[in-house]
Amino acid sequence: MLQPDTLLAPKGETLHAAISDDESVLMSVEAGRYFGLNAVGIRVWELLVERPRTIAGLSEAICEEFEVEAPACEADLTAFVQSLLDNGILREVER
DSSP, rough: OOOOOOOEEEOOOOOEEETTTEEEEEEEETTEEEEEEHHHHHHHHHHHHHHHHEHHHHHHHHHHHEEEOOHHHHHHHHHHHHHHHTTTSSOOOOO
């Protein structure tokens, strides 16, 4: 189960294509799966590409940039990150 201190990073080769200013698609080359992103998802992806981050760190950054309260952000972010893990786009990083 994911925890706030779970460290995450992109897994393998992932292609990113912008469809519009607030919509993008990720594709895991390894898994052969596509995943659609909205504006918040795009920002989460940008943060993870910069360097591995924890769910808590991602939540803090998203709360600063978007109008969302911390409890809702962390819950939604955890579900989103779990989907990316399940689709082979992210991986947990060992510390």
